[in-house]
Amino acid sequence: MAENNEIKVKSLQKALEILNLFTEKPVLGVTEVSEYLGIYKSTVHNILSTLKAMEYLEQDEETGKYRLGIQVFNLSKALGDTYSITKIAGPYMQELSNHTGERCYLAVPYRQEVLYLDAMYPADSIELMRSILGERAQMHCTGLGKAMLANMGEREISDYLEHHELEAFTENSITDKEKFKEELVRTKQRGYAIDDMEHEFGIKCIAMPVFDRTKNVYAAISISGLAQHFTDENIAEWAILLKKYIRKIESRL
Template sequence: MEKALQVLECFTTQQPELGITEISKMLGMHKSSVHNIVSTFVEKGYMEQDQVTRKYHLGLSLLRLADIVRAGLSLRQVALPIMHKAKEIYNETVHLAIEQDGLVVYLESVQPTDRSVARLAVGKRAQMHCTGVGKAILAYLPDERVKAIIEKHGLNRYTDHTITSETELMRELKRTRQRGFAIDNMEHELGIRCYAVPIRDEHGNVQASISVSGPAERLPVADAEIKAEPLIMMGMDISRKLGWQGY
């Protein structure tokens, strides 16, 4: 992995195109090793070869990753002040997550200092069917996309509360849409419950969510609809700040 990253870092605005021999000399790496790395990058779209010069330049797949980074930065900047507000209201851990390749990726986490809290490391990935943030996003994806995610990642069981049936998951996602928020009822970790709401981008697409997580006794299911109201409003606020005008 380190050698592959070193190859990528050889490319600059001053040197946008490089040949195998040039990269080999720059890194002191054997040409066969450079060729193997470059070939993999070309196969995945991260590099392209000019058919005239036979040199290589960075590919369009890197633009897709750059777009994800830019979107994540913008989302963080908008969401972070509201996440702190949610922390003050609930006195629980607040997570911000996006969907990527059928998994949720945690972008940010804010936690109180005076309580036992549930915190997931920023950058951590998790399955969608068993997390509040995941179900808050899944609920607004087309059924075909949901089924494709299930086919790719499965419905693994993490606790006795995890939904492992596609039919039951689809029913739960319908309930999520009806009430406007998702509940992770100890489905990912025993003793931990969370409420989560969708975040829409300027086009109305749901690709992110925000959640409040904590010990199950502090986030009961019985009055979840009342307790989740401030979080629903915060999700709408973030969405509006991102350009969504549908609320």
């Protein structure tokens, strides 16, 4: 368990630690939670029962195991609503997705990670659409992360590199810190970031930062899809289009 002098209510800490476990494993039973956290089964049972009564968890009648409930979704939606950019950017992202035929993602920097807020799919897409709100990814291997980091200050970039090992997700991931610095320079000069199958093999994207009225990085938007769709011609065309829509969004922030 994490020790923090600001934690005053230990029982609440236990409840939230239990709830956090469901971000790592979607279905859990009393025994599993007890073993993971080293908490008595009776305590775990009481906490799970309370979270179930408050609709933060649901219980499978056959197995007796628990999964996240509707109130967690409501909290996630409320989180998204606190970022006014989601409402502003949504219609523009949908237009961009329809025009390019690719998915569009919106994210903000959060604790030196990429925090996804929204995703738009082409109107004629047959893909199964899913909520991406609250998902996180590392900055160094995503277009969104590189777009945001490249436009931050030198101190923020140095701090990121000091505290992060550049993990390899594919053979294209940049894991050398000097090479990554060079990539950030190229990204800023070019005006957009490219994820060249660095996070997921077969998927490419281009991304640009969204600046607030003080010219600080506020968010980023990407166009993402199958690598074969990202020809030099398409990338050049989509970068112009992405910049056009981002300027519209920035004017309303």
